[in-house]
Amino acid sequence: MMNAQDTVASRRALLKTGGLFAGALMIPGAVSAGMREPSARGAPESLIPQDFYHPSRQAVTQPELATATRQPAIHAPGVNPQLLKRALAALERHGSRIAKRDRIAVADFSTGSSLPRFHLINLEDGRTVSKLVAHGSGSDPAHTGYLQRFSNQNGSNASCEGAFATADYYVGKHGRSQRLIGLDPTNNNALDRAIVVHAAWYANPDMIRERGMLGRSQGCFAVGESELTEVFNRLGPGRMIYAAKV
Template identity: 60%
Template structure:
């Protein structure tokens, strides 16, 4: 009996030892396999970070890239003042006044509506049709550049109008200078037929009389208007 017990005990001991040795031999290969597989796995949180990063917004057709990127930067820079971010306006004063320089841009679908807009007489003393320079000085009658936020509507000497507030050092006198959006006969398309260009404002964003309601409907209050040259 004792011999059988000892043999059985020895076999069990050997089996256990064999399993242990086999496991010890197998373990490094399992570890190597895990390490090999780990090399092909993404870093923790990498996919989430990539998903959270929005795609770069493409420049809408007809919009000057440099001004568009400046406008988007202003939208972020002044996010505390600009409540609505779906539509913006860019007044592109690189162009001749007979060109539609006032661009209403829908950032959600990329559509653009272009309208005529007059610039200030102080920015174009010789009435060349081009903005020669900008000014923020009171009494200059010049167009000022930078980011504005559209504000309240009122009725004044130019009829139905909309105030804008300048958000940059280059246009922070806009409210005191009474720089507004309004309609004007000298910004109508028939001025181009008669004189080859639009008339000039006293620094305001003067648009064609029949397009004023459209501008008000698109922009409303609390949206960005960016004016400048590239």
């Protein structure tokens, strides 16, 4: 049987041994944590959501979206600003049907046929080339040189208003011509009516010197015979012509 002193000594020894054992249990954990720390520091991407690095997230930012959708101001010399604004709105409205958006033509039928009113506009820099263009006889029955009315009706021989998409070239009774597709309710019969771009003797500048105005078409955009090649080169298929009166 142990006496009191032996019992106290045994308890002291047990506590000392237990403390050493507990410390030994704690050491592997501390070593393991120390070994894991460099690994955690070296792999931050595994802790970051994958979509943070997604290319589409990097490319599409609010400032870039604003830049992509912002339309630059176009200043086309000699073009009525109100008409140009309407033409650009039509380009946006019919955007999916206009394949090429770098250049447009605007026919300003507010002015007389003695003035260059067929404006070929480069939308990238605003540079504009303006040509003479005739309107339809049905739009000006008294042959005043000014368009009085539009019509979309077959047999009217009148010019029609709205946005047109330039289509293919062909050779017809007026020689080289370009078909047009009417995009608005006010000109959607253009293809059936054979409303096209072509050259005509009565749209040459000497008509103005002789009569003070151009002759009249059957509703087509008739330009001078020496101007047709340049008009075709500047327009080409897949662009927009906008005709209106403001």
